[in-house]
Each structure stands twice: as C-alpha cells, then as structure tokens.
Amino acid sequence: MISGVIHEQLRADLLKFLLQEDPGADPELRKKQKILRRERIENAVVLIDTTSPTSIYPLDALKADIEIWEASSGIKVDIVETGSLGLISAGPVVGIQIPGRARLYYGPVQVGDLQGILGAITKQVVPEENLIGQMILGNQQAWEGIPSWEDHPFFKGQERRVMGLCGVVDPCSAADYIAWGGYRAFSKSIRFYTDKELMKLIEESELRGRSGSGFPAAQKWIRTAATVGEKRYVLCNADESDPGGYMHRILIESNPHIILEGVMLAAYIIGANHAIIYTRSRYRMAVRRLQCAINQARALGLIGQDILGSGYTLDIQLRRGPGAFVCGEETALIASLEGKRGMPRTKPPYPATQGLFGKPTLVHNVETLAQVPLIIGQGPEWYKRTGTESSRGTKLFSLSGKISRMGVVEMAFGTTVKQVIEGWGGGIRNGRPFKSVLMGGPSGKFMSDAQLKVPIDFDRFDEAGLVMGSGSLVVLDDESCPVNLMKNMIDFIQQESCGKCIPCRDGSRRIKDIFEMVTSRPAEERSHAALDRFKGITQVNDLATVMQETSLCGLGKTAPNPILSGFELFRQELEEHVFDRTCRAGVCQNLRLFAVDPVACNGCNICYIKCPEKAIIGSPRQVHYIVGELCTGCGKCHEVCKFNAIIVS
Amino acid sequence: MESEFSPILKKYPEGRRENLIPLLQEIQDTRGYIPESAISEVAEYLEMPAVKIFSVATFYNEFRFDPGGRFHIQVCQGIGCQVDGSERVRKEIGRLLGLNPGETSDDGLFSLEWVPCLGVCQEAPVISVNGKFYPKMSAVKIKALIDEIKNPAES
Numbered sequence: 001m002i003s004g005v006i007h008e009q010l011r012a013d014l015l016k017f018l019l020q021e022d023p024g025a026d027p028e029l030r031k032k033q034k035i036l037r038r039e040r041i042e043n044a045v046v047l048i049d050t051t052s053p054t055s056i057y058p059l060d061a062l063k064a065d066i067e068i069w070e071a072s073s074g075i076k077v078d079i080v081e082t083g084s085l086g087l088i089s090a091g092p093v094v095g096i097q098i099p100g101r102a103r104l105y106y107g108p109v110q111v112g113d114l115q116g117i118l119g120a121i122t123k124q125v126v127p128e129e130n131l132i133g134q135m136i137l138g139n140q141q142a143w144e145g146i147p148s149w150e151d152h153p154f155f156k157g158q159e160r161r162v163m164g165l166c167g168v169v170d171p172c173s174a175a176d177y178i179a180w181g182g183y184r185a186f187s188k189s190i191r192f193y194t195d196k197e198l199m200k201l202i203e204e205s206e207l208r209g210r211s212g213s214g215f216p217a218a219q220k221w222i223r224t225a226a227t228v229g230e231k232r233y234v235l236c237n238a239d240e241s242d243p244g245g246y247m248h249r250i251l252i253e254s255n256p257h258i259i260l261e262g263v264m265l266a267a268y269i270i271g272a273n274h275a276i277i278y279t280r281s282r283y284r285m286a287v288r289r290l291q292c293a294i295n296q297a298r299a300l301g302l303i304g305q306d307i308l309g310s311g312y313t314l315d316i317q318l319r320r321g322p323g324a325f326v327c328g329e330e331t332a333l334i335a336s337l338e339g340k341r342g343m344p345r346t347k348p349p350y351p352a353t354q355g356l357f358g359k360p361t362l363v364h365n366v367e368t369l370a371q372v373p374l375i376i377g378q379g380p381e382w383y384k385r386t387g388t389e390s391s392r393g394t395k396l397f398s399l400s401g402k403i404s405r406m407g408v409v410e411m412a413f414g415t416t417v418k419q420v421i422e423g424w425g426g427g428i429r430n431g432r433p434f435k436s437v438l439m440g441g442p443s444g445k446f447m448s449d450a451q452l453k454v455p456i457d458f459d460r461f462d463e464a465g466l467v468m469g470s471g472s473l474v475v476l477d478d479e480s481c482p483v484n485l486m487k488n489m490i491d492f493i494q495q496e497s498c499g500k501c502i503p504c505r506d507g508s509r510r511i512k513d514i515f516e517m518v519t520s521r522p523a524e525e526r527s528h529a530a531l532d533r534f535k536g537i538t539q540v541n542d543l544a545t546v547m548q549e550t551s552l553c554g555l556g557k558t559a560p561n562p563i564l565s566g567f568e569l570f571r572q573e574l575e576e577h578v579f580d581r582t583c584r585a586g587v588c589q590n591l592r593l594f595a596v597d598p599v600a601c602n603g604c605n606i607c608y609i610k611c612p613e614k615a616i617i618g619s620p621r622q623v624h625y626i627v628g629e630l631c632t633g634c635g636k637c638h639e640v641c642k643f644n645a646i647i648v649s
Numbered sequence: 650m651e652s653e654f655s656p657i658l659k660k661y662p663e664g665r666r667e668n669l670i671p672l673l674q675e676i677q678d679t680r681g682y683i684p685e686s687a688i689s690e691v692a693e694y695l696e697m698p699a700v701k702i703f704s705v706a707t708f709y710n711e712f713r714f715d716p717g718g719r720f721h722i723q724v725c726q727g728i729g730c731q732v733d734g735s736e737r738v739r740k741e742i743g744r745l746l747g748l749n750p751g752e753t754s755d756d757g758l759f760s761l762e763w764v765p766c767l768g769v770c771q772e773a774p775v776i777s778v779n780g781k782f783y784p785k786m787s788a789v790k791i792k793a794l795i796d797e798i799k800n801p802a803e804s
Binding site: 052053055056088089091241243244246249281282283319320322323324325336337338339340341342357398400401402406407438441442472474475476480484485488489492498587589610612634635636639640 | 665666667668669670671673674704705708709710711712726727728729731732733734736737740741744764765766767768769770771772773775782784787788789
C-alpha cells in the first residue's frame, strides 16, 4: 500500500480521466468512474475511518468482526480504509454500503456492533442506533425515512470544499481521487494554460494565507515568480505543531492528494521545478500517506520529467520535521531544511526573494495550498461565492476541550465562533456553563462572550484585536482554570523558544516562573514568597508587552497573547490565585484544599487507602478527615469517592 | 571502513549538510536513538565538527541520545488534554517513577516523554506506552497502570 504501485490497466484508465476533455461523455469511462467512486459496487463495502484519532480504537477487532460475519453469512464484504469525515468524537465512524443502495455512516461503532448492523442492512433494514446518516452517491437508491448525513448537527451548514472528499475516499488511492475529478486542474493547467493566466486566477480569487496572518497569497506568488534565479522552490509547511490543533493532520491523513495537487499547481504557476513538503516526523500516519501519494503521483507520471507531455518538470520531496514548534516560522523552516538549527532570521529579505539555499521560495501551509486546486478547477468566481468581502472561501477549525462534539469543521468565513461552538460543537459538554475559548493555541487569545459574536474574517478579527491562528479552538467551562492554562501555554513557549533573541528566551522563562508561583502553594510561605509573587504579577504585564514588541519572530511576538488577554478577561480569577490563594475551578493542584463532607461520607475507606500522602484519617464505617497540612492537593480522594463526599475548596 | 551506519550514509552520496537531519532520523529509526559513535561517524562523513552535529540534533525534540526504557511512556501535552487534567497525570507519573521528562529510570524499565499532541483529543487525557494508547487517564488510573506494567502476573 505504501509503495504506491498502480496496475498498468488502471494507470491507462486514470490517464484517460486526466487527459480526455469530458470523461463523463465516454460511457466506458463513465462506468469505470462509477466503480472507482464506489457508486456502483459488486460486494458490500465497509469503510472504516483510519486516521490517527481512531488509532486508539481496536480497528483490527472490527475487521475481525466483519470477517466472522462474512464467513457465517456467506456474503462477501470489501473493507476500505478511508480518512475521517471530521467528526472524531463519534469515532470510529464506519460507512456501510450494499449494492444499489445509499451508503450509511455509523459512529461510534464498537466491537460486536458490526455483525448486527451488517445483518440488518443486508436484509434491507436500517438500525437507527448510532446512525449518522445516509450518503447518496450518483443514482443510488436512497433509504426511506433515513436522514442525510448532511443533516446531522455536526455537518449541517458546513461548507465542505477542502474537506469534501475526506472520509469518502481511500487516502492511499490516487485512483479514488482522480475518479472524483482530482488532478484534472493540474493536468489541464500544464497542458493548456500559461503560468501568467493561472496567476491571474489566483489574484482574482483573493486567496489569503491560512496560517493566521491572512497575507494575500498572490503578492507572495508574484514576488517569488518575478525574482530572477535559475532555481525556485515551493515549500509546503505541513509541520502542524500547535498543541491545540489537528485540522492539518486530519486533512493530510484523509486526502493527501489534494495537498499534493496544490503543491504541483503552485510550483507550475511560479515556475519552480522543485517542491518540498515538510511534515512532522511524529505524524507517522501523515508521513506514510503523503509518501504514498507522492509515489503514486510519480507512477502516474504526474511528478517527474516532461509531465503528461507538457514539457514541464517537477520533483516533489517529502521531508520529516524533527519536531520544533518554531519551524512553523518560514525562515526557521528553511534553516531546518538546510540542516541547521531551526532558528528564524530577520526579514527582509523575505523567502520570496531569498529562501531555501538563497533561492526564491514560496512557503505556504497545507490548508492554503489545498485551496489552489479548487480555485483553478472551479474558477475564482465560484471560489469567491463563499465567505466575506475581505476573506474568501472557507476555513478549517479543530474543536477540542470541554465541548460535546469534537472534530474538524470547515465553514465559510463570516460565521461566528459562537455558531461554531453551539452549532457544530453541540455546546459545552455535560451542559456546564461556558467560560471562554482559547483560539489559536499558545499564540492565541482567550475570547470573551462578546467577542464570540465577531464574524470569523481576517480583517474583522484584526479590528477586534483577536487572533485566528491556524484554527484551533479549545473550549473552557467553569471547571477549567484559565490561569493554569496561561501557565502551561507560556511553559510550552519557554520549551520551544529557539533561544536566539533575549526577549523571547528569557521573557518566557520569567513569566513562567511567576505563574508557577501564582498557581502553586509553597509548603511553607517563607518570608519573601508572598512579596515575590505580588511583585512578579505586577510586572508580568510589562514583561509581556516587551516580549511582544521586541521579539524577532512571530513565536515570541505572539507568545504573550494568552497572558495579556487572560489578564484582561480573568482579572478576578487571577487575583484570587494571587491574594486569596484559591482556584475556583479547582484545577491548580497545589492551591486546592480538600475536605470531607461529614453527611455524605459513609466511611467506605477508599480515600484512606488511595491517599499517597497518608493525609486522611479514618477507619471503616466512620466519617473520615483530611489533615490540611499533609494534603498536597493531588485530588485522588476526590476521584475515587463514589459518594461525592470530598469537597474541593 | 564498513560500519553499522555505512548503509545509511551511502544513501546520501553527496554528503551535503542538508542531509544531516534525514541522516540522523534514519539512524534513530534503525537504532531507536542516536549513539555517540554515530555522531562522530556522521561528522566525518559530512566533514563537519561533531559539536555542530550535536548542536543541531539537540535543538529538535525528536532526537534522543539514550536508548530509553523498556516501557516508553508518552504523555500528551495538547491543550485538549490539559483542559481535561493532563497536568495531574503528568505529575503523578513523575512522582511515582521519580522521573523528569526525557529521563530513564535506573533499572532501565521506564522512560518518560512529554509530547505536544498525540492526536486523540476526543479521549483526553491520553498517554501512550510503547505506542499503545490509554484513554481518559487520571491520577488514580496511572497508579494501577504502572503497577500492572511492573507486575504483569498479578493482574
């Protein structure tokens, strides 16, 4: 599978898809297309979501289930590994299809469920438990009375463009992608259009970089193309390292070919013959799938010398990023590719004029490049139909934290964060009160209730002083402590700071030390401890501002964002930590104090057994007591108590 | 001179500096870590001072210079996990094993690593032991898990 071998016959067919003016007009090809799209199938098909979020589930047991059912029923089933529809909290999502009928998606599917579901469906009955909905492909017969998957609350109203084929196609199959119209934009472009004509389309589409700043892409492209040089590079930044975001990972693992096609088109348009995709080494599955996609594209002659007889030559390499958050910055990424420490340098010169090995280089992230095949294939007019005046198209967001439904959503610009959380996210988990959203990970900001109503749009966010980041949304409820999160975010920055410039290197460490003091209770409050804490917290604001203004690269400049926004929003809570030494969310471990509720305690003795500090006194069938001085606030008693008798204060 | 790493070095016949990171990655893929002998060999091959190679290798999170424990524990540091209480899990593991991230226990049984995101946010907080995931961890579950790893017969 990883080798990316494509059979001779299939290869010939796929090339026909790419080269013919209208493959739909040829009945022979149309039939093959239907088979490749799985609109028409011979055997029953089970599609299993095999992206990294589902790697935690026993997928092998699911497959074994299917085999057992196959043997007992005598009906043959083909198992297809697909990407993710985006909904990860209902994982693993499984699609089931029998000949002639629409596909049904279920999730979560547990081991043992599948036999029953398969048995019912083959008898033309649809079990409705854990059903997501049906997906009608081509002229399949719909299931009566069964809702469409697009009416499921997680999908309803999503504008699925980049994610369009995710969860529908086999990510390791170029044939799937081509049958759905993939690589046609590229094969047409290189044969019939000049780079100038195509550049015009990019300009007209008003595409903006999706990495956070929203820089107009065409400006970068034109500058790179205009710089004289014998070699140019396209760099695809697939090194998603934001600890709160996983949209790029899901996209790569679900449809690597769309990214590849974006890279190819970008390379052709700016006149580059070399492209490098830089992805995170830890993303094992993403690495495998990208490599497989590259191998297949090479086997089809879409990468290499004289592509499809157009005379254009392109080589694409996959490089594994050895893990450094700062390598998301373009000059640091380039340094890393050159075999150096991934440290950013001053700009200008921008990579557009002096990038990799001093050559003009176009750097974009995965999501931006994945838009390109859509723009070229469907035209800028179509592309601009979605979104707002200043931000065209769609944006991917990953939802995590205390939210009911987690996953990757693709929505049109102009939607509000409130809509994302309450609509697709299904609101706060367990109906708890909402506290805040951290948007953009360690370089993002906490958002207030009012800010949730700002439409998601590069310009509107700028005006409101908000940060979109790469698109991670982490939702906090009343049981999450923003102060603790602020500490952890700056701790992350402190670990990941490259150490080149002082404000970032030392500033982050200082802020972390101060927050460490604020969130933990020293065993004994010695003479200066309180004073240090007060002094520290009064200085944090200045420190953060200096960091913001004087750091060299984006990492240092944006690192104080969670701190500064948190200061504004959670002043009260922060003061409680500093002065009252309490954490109202009960998260900051060393600030929590536990007590036993004498009415609820029935003396089961479990807390006494589990307490690592021997801080609980009591014997069976007697009310227990926690010795405050011994308690370190680890919270184990709270976790094990089945009678809610441990109170946090 | 033939050595353990010659086959890897031979894949990069130009011996240029930009191949340094892929070289180190392949060495780590085959050996599980980067031994000191490999650094000096790479240094010779790329005609670079060994200290420069160390400087690059230590910059990135991926590279490790000791073989690690028999049970390699990775704790997710993603924000999703943090919101669901991964800090308590982290501290509890550190306390039980007496380890800081990046260290290996004296008996060679455990090594601990904090990773940015394991990508299983829906089951937060998550840890992984030798690649096997454990969902929805808590301080209490950690104790049981470590006991189970230490004495597999008793469970």
